[in-house]
Amino acid sequence: MTTSIIEETIDPQILEMLTARSAEISNGASTSSALTAALALGSIPVALAALSRDVYAQGALPAAIKNVLDFALALEIFENEFYKAVLGMSAVAAVNTAFAPVRALAAAVPGAVASLQQIQKHEAAHVATLLATGATNVFNLTATSFDFTGNRSAQGGGPFAEATTNLAFLLQVAQGAEDVGVRAYKGQVANLMPSPTILEAALRIHSVEARHASRIRRMRRAAAGAPIGVRWSGTVRGGERAAAGGTTLGTVNPTVVGQTFDRIYGAGAGSPSESNIIQAGVNVSALASASFGADAAQEAFDEPLDRADVIAIVQPFFIPTIS
DSSP states (O other): OOHHHHHHTSOHHHHHHHHHHHHHHHTTOOOOHHHHHHHHHTOHHHHHHHHHHHHTTTTOOOHHHHHHHHHHHHHHHHHHHHHHHHHTOOSOHHHHHHTHHHHHHHHTSTTHHHHHHHHHHHHHHHHHHHHHHTOOOTTOOOGGGBOTTSSSSTTOOSTTGGGGTOHHHHHHHHHHHHHHHHHHHHHTHHHHTTOHHHHHHHHHHHHHHHHHHHHHHHHHHHHHOOOSSOOBTTBOOTTOOOOTTOOOOOSSOHHHHHHHHHHHTTOSTTSOOTTOOEETTEEGGGOTTOOSOHHHHHHTOOOOOOHHHHHHHHGGGBSSOOO
16 A cells, blocks of 8 residues: 555556656746645655646636535545544644553554554545645644544543544444545545546545555454444444444444444435445346345445535534534
């Protein structure tokens, strides 16, 4: 999941465009400081974002695109601060202390801390990418803007408080957060299509979020032999299939936690269901060449979440109101 691996997969046409733009800069063409720095560092995702902003005349992005980027930035700041808290890197000492028990448990699982550190670095890079694109921190989010227990309170004590002491539950929550990110980006693809380079940058973030979700699923299995799926409301739904007796949803307030996962995986009211097996009008589980069942067909695709769905899921973790 290194940046170099991601860069190696970049579309050659995009790479050629960036190389040409770099030559123009060397010859004295005007550009933003963000683009100059990105090209100097060889950061393809950030350079893509900054190039897009440069095309739109010093960051004057269309309002529809700007709104998407601003909201995406809020989600990336949230994820970055979440992993910083887990790793003891938060600017809020009390938050670092709260996560100390689960941090010690993670340290006992080979590779777990290193994986979390790498994911956090990616989230920080996503924040930088979106800022370079022209996104604005419209909600003035800082390390003090979040309650990772889901209580919208600096004091915590919310239904997700067990994530600070129970590694299996923490990883389950992290998986949910990454899956929300994947589905949120997918839900905004149509709004970003007028700008191919911004769409390119967003989809590269989307692909990395999907890799995070996959990695965390493997970490869950390694940490406690837990099934990869999520069990809630007494059943297993959608593309999150679990073995019998799948993981529980915490002990503080399992009803509220279950409702949150219902929204994430499409079992909640109004949320697109992850049980969908129809893609582009085709039942993919019934294809002539299919050697898999409905479960695999469901898990192979992430259904998009719109802005309202995402807000309903994440608002309990944000102290300020987001919209």
